[in-house]
Amino acid sequence: MKHDDNSIKPTENVATADNKNLMHIAQYIKTGQSGHKRSIPPLEQWHPKHCGAMDLLVKANGEWWHEGQLIKRQALVDLFSSVLWKEQGKFYLKTPVEQIEIQVEDEPLFINQVDVVEIGQQNYIQLITTHQDIVIVDAEHPIFMREYAGELRPYVHVRFGINALIQRAAFLHLVELGELSENAQGETILSLKSGDLHLHLSS
Incomplete structure (x- = not known):
């Protein structure tokens, strides 16, 4: 989303909040993972509140971008991919306490x-x-x-x-x-x- 010059401070605040949310989700998933085995949490059993959207984009070529920057840590992308959720045509990262919308060009x-x-x-x-x-x-x-x-x-x-x-x-x-x-x-x-x-x- 484009912002005019007067929205620099709000944009920075949103960026900070987005980054905080992303790290919270990563920490939650990491804590819940057991051993080295790939584990998908029981997302269908969770009914969290919707917490808006964050600037996270999964491109059609498989790249994950956050705040305009490529996420290069594969381990982090692997964590986020394990809590992907789709509802009414929209994609989310979902935990027991929050559901945050992300953008996906094709499939994630x-x-x-x-x-x-x-x-x-x-x-x-x-x-x-x-x-x-x-x-x-x-x-x-x-x-x-x-x-x-x-x-x-x-x-x-x-x-x-x-x-x-x-x-x-x-x-x-x-x-x-x-x-x-x-x-x-x-x-x-x-x-x-x-x-x-x-x-x-x-x-």
Whole structure:
């Protein structure tokens, strides 16, 4: 948001408050984390009050920016990503006591690793985000195609209405796992199987 010259002091106050909120959230999550294992808190059980918005932006390329500055500490971004919440089309950082709106250009999570794992004598596609979230592709976590900025991009549903963009290298690995064909309209179809789920992605 742009401010005129007369709003310099209020802007600085907001920046200070935003930075304080960000550090409080980081400290809370850090305290709640156990060991080294990736842990997602039970956000659906929390009903905090809305505490406005902060100047935090997740860009479509995966970068997190706060107060116009790139957050370079991956550990900090990993912490914030674990309390991402989506409600009525808006994104938030959510704790038991506050829910603060942030801005997200596309989706805030990104898949960079693809594996095949055996579960109950069936092979499943396992996707891992840049924050070490593990997603098993199934009916509740399907892969789908959606347009962003004039380009069809592959996504997978992760949690709480939030999706992850499957990055290019990871998608090429999916192509190797699946079968390519062409439909009557001349579209390329990628067929994938994960457990009992059959996916047909057109591009």
